[in-house]
Amino acid sequence: MLAGIAEGVGVASLLPLVTLMGQTGSQPKGIAGAIFNFLHGYGIEPTVGLFLSVLVFGMLLKATLSLVALHQVGRAVADVTVRMRLQLIDALLAARWSYYVRQPVGRFANALGAEANDAGAAYHQSAQLTAELIQIATYFAIVMIFSWKLALVAIGVGLIMVLTLNRFVIIAKRTARKQNRHIKRMIAGLTDLLVGLKPMKAMGRQGRFQTLFERDARIIRKAQRKQSFARHANKALQEPILAACLAIGLYGALVIWQAQPGEVLIMAVLLVRMVTTIGKAQEGLQAVRIAEVGFVSIIEAIDYARSAREPAHVGADPTFERGVTFRDVTFAYDDTTIIERASFEVPRGLVTTITGGSGAGKTTTVDLLLGLHEPQSGEILIDGKPLSEIDLVSWRRMTGYVPQELILFHDTLLSNVTLGEPEFTQEDVERAIEAAGASDFVSRLPEGVQTIVGERGARLSGGQRQRIAIARALIHRPKILILDEATTALDPETEANIVRNVLELARSTGLTVLAISHQPAWARASDHVVRLEGGRVVTVERRVDFTAETPEPASSASA
Numbered sequence: 001m002l003a004g005i006a007e008g009v010g011v012a013s014l015l016p017l018v019t020l021m022g023q024t025g026s027q028p029k030g031i032a033g034a035i036f037n038f039l040h041g042y043g044i045e046p047t048v049g050l051f052l053s054v055l056v057f058g059m060l061l062k063a064t065l066s067l068v069a070l071h072q073v074g075r076a077v078a079d080v081t082v083r084m085r086l087q088l089i090d091a092l093l094a095a096r097w098s099y100y101v102r103q104p105v106g107r108f109a110n111a112l113g114a115e116a117n118d119a120g121a122a123y124h125q126s127a128q129l130t131a132e133l134i135q136i137a138t139y140f141a142i143v144m145i146f147s148w149k150l151a152l153v154a155i156g157v158g159l160i161m162v163l164t165l166n167r168f169v170i171i172a173k174r175t176a177r178k179q180n181r182h183i184k185r186m187i188a189g190l191t192d193l194l195v196g197l198k199p200m201k202a203m204g205r206q207g208r209f210q211t212l213f214e215r216d217a218r219i220i221r222k223a224q225r226k227q228s229f230a231r232h233a234n235k236a237l238q239e240p241i242l243a244a245c246l247a248i249g250l251y252g253a254l255v256i257w258q259a260q261p262g263e264v265l266i267m268a269v270l271l272v273r274m275v276t277t278i279g280k281a282q283e284g285l286q287a288v289r290i291a292e293v294g295f296v297s298i299i300e301a302i303d304y305a306r307s308a309r310e311p312a313h314v315g316a317d318p319t320f321e322r323g324v325t326f327r328d329v330t331f332a333y334d335d336t337t338i339i340e341r342a343s344f345e346v347p348r349g350l351v352t353t354i355t356g357g358s359g360a361g362k363t364t365t366v367d368l369l370l371g372l373h374e375p376q377s378g379e380i381l382i383d384g385k386p387l388s389e390i391d392l393v394s395w396r397r398m399t400g401y402v403p404q405e406l407i408l409f410h411d412t413l414l415s416n417v418t419l420g421e422p423e424f425t426q427e428d429v430e431r432a433i434e435a436a437g438a439s440d441f442v443s444r445l446p447e448g449v450q451t452i453v454g455e456r457g458a459r460l461s462g463g464q465r466q467r468i469a470i471a472r473a474l475i476h477r478p479k480i481l482i483l484d485e486a487t488t489a490l491d492p493e494t495e496a497n498i499v500r501n502v503l504e505l506a507r508s509t510g511l512t513v514l515a516i517s518h519q520p521a522w523a524r525a526s527d528h529v530v531r532l533e534g535g536r537v538v539t540v541e542r543r544v545d546f547t548a549e550t551p552e553p554a555s556s557a558s559a
């Protein structure tokens with residue numbers, strides 16, 4: 001507003017200036033006369049130099065104030081962008097597991113990059129637009145002082161311009177939406193493809209995807225061109241519209257009403273300045289409409305992730321003295337029942353294997369145990385306490401988990417085992433690698449634990465990746481180790497070694513092991529085998545005597 005006043009006063013100083021230059025000895029009338037009297041009242045002589053100085057100073061002050069304001073906006077934009085990103089990451093990491101299964105992950109890459117930037121741009125453009133609207137209002141007030149008729153004409157001309165050019169604002173928004181949609185699709189598709197690229201390349205079938213991407217790229221290019229035209233047309237057509245309105249106005253003032261040329265000139269300058277600011281606001285609105293698409297999209301992503309927030313379970317800290325009990329647990333994905341009234345135990349200090357055919361519900365059982373899903377009925381008890389009343393994060397931190405589809409990060413072996421947590425010592429790392437049966441192959445690597453494993457661990461064999469994943473699960477000395485088909489990629493001898501290592505660990509430390517496996521090696525070595533078929537527990541084989549209420553100590557179990 002202050003910048004608007006400064007500019008308005010600067011431009012308005014032209015009126016007394018022109019009057020002064022055309023002065024022929026008689027006392028000037030009107031506003032110029034009032035200004036002269038005002039200055040004389042303070043003993044200031046109105047000179048050309050004074051009014052030119054006011055003009056230059058007004059413009060300088062406007063530039064300085066605008067710079068300060070825009071710098072402030074720039075800082076706020078950086079805050080908005082960072083906050084959007086952090087909010088998205090926070091919401092994503094706190095969402096329940098079923099949420100990720102339904103999302104193409106590439107969508108988040110775009111949200112975190114381009115859409116967060118768009119959110120900042122939308123904030124910037126909105127601030128700029130607000131400033132321009134305030135400047136228009138300030139101008140309007142200043143022009144009103146000169147002539148309310150001129151103020152109305154200016155608003156009228158501004159409105160004609162806004163309404164004529166609004167079409168280009170709408171086109172810009174529509175094309176921005178189209179671009180956003182197709183860029184999201186492209187990134188999501190490419191991310192998916194890169195994750196599973198090996199078989200596509202191996203079968204020579206990546207070409208089909210290339211065609212799909214090219215189609216998206218063509219649509220994006222077309223939308224981008226249309227948007228560029230709309231932006232430039234919005235800007236370029238302002239001047240002819242303004243010139244036409246001005247020509248009509250000047251003709252009316254000079255020819256029809258025979259007004260003073262000096263005053264008409266000043267009026268014309270004020271009119272042009274005000275209408276130009278309205279034009280700038282129109283461009284600002286267009287820019288807001290374009291940036292708004294990414295902003296709305298990231299806000300929707302954050303809201304959706306937040307709506308899928310995992311229940312916090314801020315309950316009691318868990319203990320693990322007796323073990324886990326599944327009591328009549330039923331779980332369904334949508335309407336399909338996957339686990340049906342399953343009851344079994346995972347006693348502490350023993351090795352339990354869940355076996356069964358493909359799709360029997362073994363992985364789902366583990367997901368339920370980890371609180372990644374919640375059963376529709378029945379209970380999962382940890383030491384007799386329902387999982388729903390236990391602090392979920394503390395419970396998960398007591399577990400070591402090796403999933404069926406394991407992923408290593410593109411980092412060193414060491415970081416993959418420690419997950420970058422600095423509290424683990426060299427000794428911890430060596431112990432975990434040894435227990436996971438990985439020390440032989442790690443010691444043969446020229447760079448040892450400092451070896452970079454490649455994208456998703458691609459520089460290691462499947463069996464080596466599994467052993468590193470087991471080491472990662474063991475390093476924090478979990479109470480229960482969950483292995484979901486964790487040794488399937490190993491040859492029988494290496495698998496037997498790992499089974500032996502894990503059994504020794506269980507016997508010596510009281511570690512509870514829950515293995516999911518089709519392989520006979522685990523079932524043979526287990527104390528307890530639960531067989532699932534079609535989501536139901538069909539057999540339970542207890543090879544040692546235990547009850548959930550009165551657990552066998554680990555050593556006697558071994559005996």
Ligand SMILES: Nc1ncnc2c1ncn2[C@@H]1O[C@H](COP(=O)(O)OP(=O)(O)OP(=O)(O)O)[C@@H](O)[C@H]1O
Pocket residue numbers: 101333338356357358359360361362363364365404
């Ligand atoms: N997110 C999901 N949405 C819907 N159905 C699912 C989902 N995840 C798994 N299923 C279904 O649940 C059933 C059990 O899957 P689960 O992964 O638990 O089986 P599994 O016994 O571990 O099989 P496998 O030995 O082949 O790994 C399958 O029929 C599967 O199609």
